[in-house]
Amino acid sequence: MTGVRLHSVDKSFGGDQIIDDVSMNISKGEFAVFVGPSGCGKSTLLRMIAGLEETSGGAIDIEGRDITQVEPAKREVSMVFQSYALYPHLSVFENMAFSLRLARTPKQRVVEQVRAAADILKLEGHLDKKPSALSGGQRQRVAIGRAIVRQPKVFLFDEPLSNLDAELRVQMRLELSRLHQKIGATMIYVTHDQVEAMTLADKIFVLNEGVVQQAGPPLELYDDPDNQFVAGFIGSPAMNFLSAVVTRNTVKGIVAEIEGTNGQSLEADITHSVIEEGQSVTLGIRPEHLYMRDGGFTSTVELTENLGGVAYLYTRLAGGQEVVIERRGERVLHARESVQVWADSKDVLVFSERGERLR
Amino acid sequence: MVAMTLIAPFVLIFGLVFLYPMIRVVELSFTNAPLIGSGEWVGLENYRQLLTDNLFYTSLKNNGYFVLLTVIPTTVIALAIAIAVNRLSGRMQALVLATFFLPYILPVSVVTQIWAWMLDFQFGIFQPVIEYFVGEPVAVFKQPAWVMPTIAVVTIWWTNGFNVLLFIAGLRNIPKELYEAASLDGASRRQLFMKVTWPLLWPVTALVMTLQLILQLKLFDQVYLLSGGGPFNSSYVLLMMVYREAFQLNNGGYASAVALVLFVIIMVVSVLQFQLLRMGGRK
Numbered sequence: 001m002t003g004v005r006l007h008s009v010d011k012s013f014g015g016d017q018i019i020d021d022v023s024m025n026i027s028k029g030e031f032a033v034f035v036g037p038s039g040c041g042k043s044t045l046l047r048m049i050a051g052l053e054e055t056s057g058g059a060i061d062i063e064g065r066d067i068t069q070v071e072p073a074k075r076e077v078s079m080v081f082q083s084y085a086l087y088p089h090l091s092v093f094e095n096m097a098f099s100l101r102l103a104r105t106p107k108q109r110v111v112e113q114v115r116a117a118a119d120i121l122k123l124e125g126h127l128d129k130k131p132s133a134l135s136g137g138q139r140q141r142v143a144i145g146r147a148i149v150r151q152p153k154v155f156l157f158d159e160p161l162s163n164l165d166a167e168l169r170v171q172m173r174l175e176l177s178r179l180h181q182k183i184g185a186t187m188i189y190v191t192h193d194q195v196e197a198m199t200l201a202d203k204i205f206v207l208n209e210g211v212v213q214q215a216g217p218p219l220e221l222y223d224d225p226d227n228q229f230v231a232g233f234i235g236s237p238a239m240n241f242l243s244a245v246v247t248r249n250t251v252k253g254i255v256a257e258i259e260g261t262n263g264q265s266l267e268a269d270i271t272h273s274v275i276e277e278g279q280s281v282t283l284g285i286r287p288e289h290l291y292m293r294d295g296g297f298t299s300t301v302e303l304t305e306n307l308g309g310v311a312y313l314y315t316r317l318a319g320g321q322e323v324v325i326e327r328r329g330e331r332v333l334h335a336r337e338s339v340q341v342w343a344d345s346k347d348v349l350v351f352s353e354r355g356e357r358l359r
Numbered sequence: 360m361v362a363m364t365l366i367a368p369f370v371l372i373f374g375l376v377f378l379y380p381m382i383r384v385v386e387l388s389f390t391n392a393p394l395i396g397s398g399e400w401v402g403l404e405n406y407r408q409l410l411t412d413n414l415f416y417t418s419l420k421n422n423g424y425f426v427l428l429t430v431i432p433t434t435v436i437a438l439a440i441a442i443a444v445n446r447l448s449g450r451m452q453a454l455v456l457a458t459f460f461l462p463y464i465l466p467v468s469v470v471t472q473i474w475a476w477m478l479d480f481q482f483g484i485f486q487p488v489i490e491y492f493v494g495e496p497v498a499v500f501k502q503p504a505w506v507m508p509t510i511a512v513v514t515i516w517w518t519n520g521f522n523v524l525l526f527i528a529g530l531r532n533i534p535k536e537l538y539e540a541a542s543l544d545g546a547s548r549r550q551l552f553m554k555v556t557w558p559l560l561w562p563v564t565a566l567v568m569t570l571q572l573i574l575q576l577k578l579f580d581q582v583y584l585l586s587g588g589g590p591f592n593s594s595y596v597l598l599m600m601v602y603r604e605a606f607q608l609n610n611g612g613y614a615s616a617v618a619l620v621l622f623v624i625i626m627v628v629s630v631l632q633f634q635l636l637r638m639g640g641r642k
Binding site for chain 2: 050051052071072073074077078079081083085087088089098099102103146150
């Protein structure tokens with residue numbers, strides 16, 4: 001069953017097209033994440049679903065009901081803001097009870113529902129406190145509690161963890177995952193942090209310049225990106241991109257000569273696309289797929305980051321292109337030496353000059 | 360040591376022009392001294408005399424009446440204007456705000472002259488308006504029932520811009536997300552005001568009201584320039600009485616006693632009010 005559906009939704013401010021013909025389908029109970037760089041329109045899209053921004057064109061459905069022109073309060077959505085947006089003059093209890101009080105819910109039910117939400121979020125001991133007496137993580141939990149109490153059809157999160165420190169962010173991320181499992185509601189989560197997107201999402205929507213670049217489960221986006229933008233955005237450290245020229249077609253794919261390596265080449269598997277010899281392409285290789293092997297292409301180590309279990313070698317080709325290599329269990333420091341690098345043809349992705357994936 | 364050196368200029372000036380005169384005023388109020396020169400110790404005689412002075416009671420009553428006429432009305436008007444101005448954006452907002460603030464930068468003598476003309480019995484442009492409502496033109500500064508309310512209107516017009524500014528600052532301090540969250544929670548326009556704006560603006564309101572209270576209790580210039588305390592001393596206020604006793608009748612000791620009474624009233628009332636308002640806000 002559908003949770004949220006967008007039909008060619010548009011949004012323009014003045015003359016600028018912020019959201020450009022976006023269509024998407026989020027199933028009921030799914031955890032969807034909008035991810036993209038700042039200014040890509042992800043927050044605007046979320047606010048359009050909430051009704052805080054008007055939709056210039058297209059339609060938005062929630063569980064089959066067209067809510068494009070419905071006022072925010074009647075959309076049955078709850079939103080959690082980056083700044084928490086707690087009412088500073090009200091206690092935690094009253095903050096969570098706010099919507100119920102506006103709806104003139106009987107007192108007994110208000111108490112029950114707030115207590116139930118406080119129980120889920122471990123806030124029982126703080127109900128009488130003012131938000132100013134709480135830590136950042138607790139405030140965010142109150143904001144989530146306020147959303148839960150309304151029992152909405154869809155939860156909207158607008159970068160809810162951005163104001164927390166790194167440790168707390170990881171902890172809250174896990175709690176959000178647990179919360180989703182527990183209440184099973186449709187959730188839409190906006191973030192610029194691809195780690196949050198990868199860990200939380202059932203389905204990721206990568207946005208750039210108001211357009212959905214690709215939508216799918218996290219690992220599908222990681223393994224099989226549709227374009228260079230998605231490939232570069234998902235994964236940390238980012239995928240290596242090497243400019244190359246196709247020199248030969250083989251049975252399995254292509255052989256391409258990497259720029260700035262004096263004729264050294266890599267092979268890539270291609271099944272459908274036809275690529276002519278002499279065509280310029282970009283090869284995409286994830287750092288963990290590069291390994292050292294005699295007869296590979298030559299790159300010079302500039303810097304090593306050793307994290308204990310894993311090390312990242314920042315190397316540079318003679319032509320100036322940077323290549324990051326991930327090494328597991330390596331403790332050797334490579335200082336300013338040349339290494340021979342290779343990747344298997346199945347792990348080399350090919351992109352056209354316009355950034356489209358060639359499969 | 361460094362701290363002492365840094366605050367020394369302030370302490371020195373404060374002591375010289377504030378603390379010392381204040382102690383002298385207290386001292387003077389127990390003597391029958393003229394304005395210049397020393398007098399004899401008379402104990403509480405000045406205060407005893409105050410209690411039988413009709414002008415003192417008139418002035419006290421007028422001060423209270425004026426506070427009632429200005430403090431709450433100016434606060435309500437300023438809040439209403441601030442909310443309206445806050446809805447505007449960009450240049451339009453700056454322009455409208457400047458318009459409301461304009462009277463505040465005028466000196467009191469100009470303000471009173473403008474209003475004296477506008478309300479002039481013979482040629483004032485407001486006389487037709489008064490005539491429309493009352494049935495006849497009114498010499499507002501010559502009618503005991505009209506004089507204090509008119510001075511109150513002039514004062515509100517003159518000082519309101521500053522209060523608008525304070526409220527605008529307060530309104531801008533309320534995060535936009537709170538309104539968004541409340542509207543998602545189903546709050547109507549009225550509920551947004553009652554449940555978000557008003558409680559969050561309460562500290563500013565308490566400040567505005569307290570500042571106004573102190574300012575309006577110190578009323579002098581407008582009365583002096585518009586009605587001179589008349590007609591028949593019916594618009595006399597405490598500070599005018601201080602002026603009259605000290606500079607016109609040369610009763611330094613008695614004037615000091617009146618001044619001290621006003622000082623105590625302002626202290627007690629403003630502290631009391633601010634505390635009450637803060638308690639009201641906490642509830």
